[in-house]
Amino acid sequence: MDMEAQRYVWDGAIPLQIHLHESDVATLPAPPPALVNLYILAPRIGYLPLLASHLKSHFSSALPPRLDTIWFEYKGLPLKWYIPTGVLFDLLCAEPERPWNLTVHFTGYPGNILIPCEGEDSVKWSFINSLKEAAYIINGNCKNVMNMSQPDQVELWRSVLNGNLEPYRRVSTKLKLGTVGDEYAAKLNLSGETDFSGQVKAGRVPVRLYVWSVSEDFEDLEDAPQIDSWDKVSYINRPVEIQGGEGGRCFTLHDAVKSLLPEYFLDKSLTNEESLTVGDEHEQRVSSEDASSDRKAEEEVENSSEHITSCYQHDDAEIKLVRIQGIQPKLEIPFSWVANNLMNPEHFLHICVYLKVPQANTMS
Numbered sequence: 298m299d300m301e302a303q304r305y306v307w308d309g310a311i312p313l314q315i316h317l318h319e320s321d322v323a324t325l326p327a328p329p330p331a332l333v334n335l336y337i338l339a340p341r342i343g344y345l346p347l348l349a350s351h352l353k354s355h356f357s358s359a360l361p362p363r364l365d366t367i368w369f370e371y372k373g374l375p376l377k378w379y380i381p382t383g384v385l386f387d388l389l390c391a392e393p394e395r396p397w398n399l400t401v402h403f404t405g406y407p408g409n410i411l412i413p414c415e416g417e418d419s420v421k422w423s424f425i426n427s428l429k430e431a432a433y434i435i436n437g438n439c440k441n442v443m444n445m446s447q448p449d450q451v452e453l454w455r456s457v458l459n460g461n462l463e464p465y466r467r468v469s470t471k472l473k474l475g476t477v478g479d480e481y482a483a484k485l486n487l488s489g490e491t492d493f494s495g496q497v498k499a500g501r502v503p504v505r506l507y508v509w510s511v512s513e514d515f516e517d518l519e520d521a522p523q524i525d526s527w528d529k530v531s532y533i534n535r536p537v538e539i540q541g542g543e544g545g546r547c548f549t550l551h552d553a554v555k556s557l558l559p560e561y562f563l564d565k566s567l568t569n570e571e572s573l574t575v576g577d578e579h580e581q582r583v584s585s586e587d588a589s590s591d592r593k594a595e596e597e598v599e600n601s602s603e604h605i606t607s608c609y610q611h612d613d614a615e616i617k618l619v620r621i622q623g624i625q626p627k628l629e630i631p632f633s634w635v636a637n638n639l640m641n642p643e644h645f646l647h648i649c650v651y652l653k654v655p656q657a658n659t660m661s
Contacts, residue, residue, distance in 0.1 A: 298378060299637070299638050302638035302639070303462065303638065304462060304621075305378070306341070306342065306638075306639060306640075306641070307342060307460060307462045307465075307642075308460075308624055309340070309341035309342070309383060309615075309622060310338040310339060310340050310341060310397075311338070311339050311341060311382060311386050311397055312336065312337075312338055312339075312395050312396040312397065312495075313336070313338070313339050313396055313397050313398075313399055314334060314336055314377045314396040314397070314398050314399070315334065315335045315336075315337065315348075315352065315369075315399050315400070315401050315402070316333060316334050316398065316399070316400050317333040317356050317359060317360075317400075317401055318370075318400050318401065318402050320404065320405065321356075321360060321361065321401075321402055321404055322359045322360075323360060323361035323362075324358065324359050327577065328358065332355075332356070332358060332359055333359060333455045334355060335352065335356070336396060337351060337660065339382045339404060340382065340383075340460050341382060341383025341622065342381055342382075342383065342641055342642055343368050343381065343382050343457075343458075343460070344378060344379065344380075344381060344382060344420045344424075345376060345378055345385075345399075346367060346378045346381055346414055346417070346419070346420055347417060347420060347458065348417060349367045349416065349417075349472070352367065352401055353367075353403075354458065356403075356518070356548050360636065361403075361404070362609070364403045364404065365402075365403060365404045365405065365406050365416055366413070366415070366416075367401065367402070367403055367413060367414075367416075368401075368402050368406055368407065368414075369400065369401055369402070369403070370399070370400045370410070371385075371389055371397075371400075372523060372525070374389070374525055374527070375407045375410045375411050375510050375523065376399070377411060377412075377527070377643045378414045378419075378420065378421045379410065379414075379419075379420070381563060381641055381647065381649075382508065383622060383623060383647075384647045384649065385411075386623075386638075386659070387607070387620040387622075387623060387649040388507050388509065388530070388619075388620075388649045389417075389524055390425065391518040391521035391618065391651060392517075392518040392519040392521065393623075395444050395457075405484075408432035410478050410527070417458075421454050422640075424457065424526060424643050425442075425450070425454070426493055427643040427644075428442055428643045428644060429442045429443070430502045430503065431474070431503040431643060431645055432474060432644070433470065433502065434501050434502075434503045434536045435475065435501060435502075435644070436473070436474070436475075441471065441472045441474075444472075445468075447610055449471065452464050452466060452468050453468040453469065456468070457642050469555065469642075474644055475498055477500075477502060477539060477633045477636045477637055485600060498559075500538060500539050501535045501536040501537070501538055501539070502532075502536060502553075502632070502636040502646060503536055503644055503645045503646065504533075504535060504536060504537050504553070504557065504645065504646050504647075504648060504651075505532070505534050505645050505646070505647050505648070506531075506532075506533040506534075506554075506557050506558075506648050506650060507530055507532060507533075507648070507649045508530065508531040508532075508533065508558065508650045509529060509530050509531075509649075509650070509651050509652070510529075510561075510614075510651075510652040510653070510654045511522055511651075511652070511654070512653075512654060512655065513654055515617070515653075518618070520629070521617075521651065525549070529575045533557055533558075535557060537553045537556060537557065537636075539555070539633060539636075540552075540631065544551055547631045547632075547633075548617065548631070548632050548633070549628060549629050549631060549632055550626060550627075550628050550629070550631075550632050550635050551616075551628035551629065552632065553632045553635075554616065554619065554628070554648070558614075558650075558652075561614035561654065562614065593625065613654075613655060614653070614654045615652070615653040616628065616650060616651070617651040617652065618649075618650070618651035619648065619649070619650050619651075619652050620648075620649045621635065621639045621646070621647065621648050621649070622639045626639075
């Protein structure tokens with residue numbers, strides 16, 4: 298991984314304006330605006346619940362004595378806590394909003410929409426389990442993650458929590474997750490065993506794709522419709538196989554997105570076993586007790602998604618926007634560069650895609 302690119306990912310932050318919801322204000326008269334609003338920089342690779350201590354301290358004079366689990370909303374949409382903050386921003390703000398105006402709640406947790414969150418511990422285990430899943434996808438086992446010493450596990454998590462890249466690199470190199478070789482090197486080394494540095498070359502890239510599709514067209518991002526329900530977002534949790542591009546060219550970001558969305562970009566070479574998989578938050582989660590062996594990690598990968606058969610055919614879907622780590626890379630960029638340089642600390646590549654699709658036609 299290029300150090301400059303990795304530093305860019307780790308230094309990325311989003312300016313937030315967080316407003317305390319009026320139902321959580323327990324004082325009369327209502328406090329002045331300065332006491333119910335907070336401006337803060339949130340790390341892109343971080344998670345919103347990790348801001349809890351700052352928010353409780355700032356809003357303490359206005360909060361009721363008994364508090365529930367902290368949760369956030371954007372324009373009425375409860376935000377999923379296990380999705381990195383930067384990914385939420387890229388997905389929900391087609392036209393970047395700065396500062397990003399969020400509302401925080403300390404009561405009334407919407408358990409019918411969000412899975413339970415018990416604070417930092419829940420976020421930590423979600424991160425560790427994602428790391429195990431990524432390791433299994435890349436290497437076929439997660440032994441190096443499972444065998445991390447307790448001090449290393451603590452240091453790895455604290456480095457993510459505090460945004461410290463150097464200690465993260467010290468620990469993560471021990472996991473031997475390797476890097477994706479460029480396409481030309483991959484063609485010369487089809488065995489895929491080791492590169493010259495000894496790191497395992499990976500042909501499978503852990504990807505989480507968030508797809509928002511609309512039938513109406515728009516030219517400017519500021520005119521894009523608002524995502525007001527998670528039902529409008531397709532979540533695809535599936536590895537991308539690095540393969541040769543069409544006509545001998547390199548495998549591009551465009552190729553990767555198309556391989557993940559075969560029902561939008563039909564490819565007769567795709568078999569049923571290679572069809573896209575879609576998972577929800579209940580399927581992707583695994584408890585720390587369950588992820589205690591390679592077999593359990595394998596089950597996690599298998600159970601994190603389910604095969605579906607699309608009953609609609611979209612012959613002319615148009616990619617309106619692809620956003621990764623806050624940037625809109627050209628679709629012609631080699632996918633190996635994207636995978637090596639824009640992945641999150643848990644070794645997943647999070648890709649947000651806006652699709653313009655025509656009215657669906659039922660397939661016969």
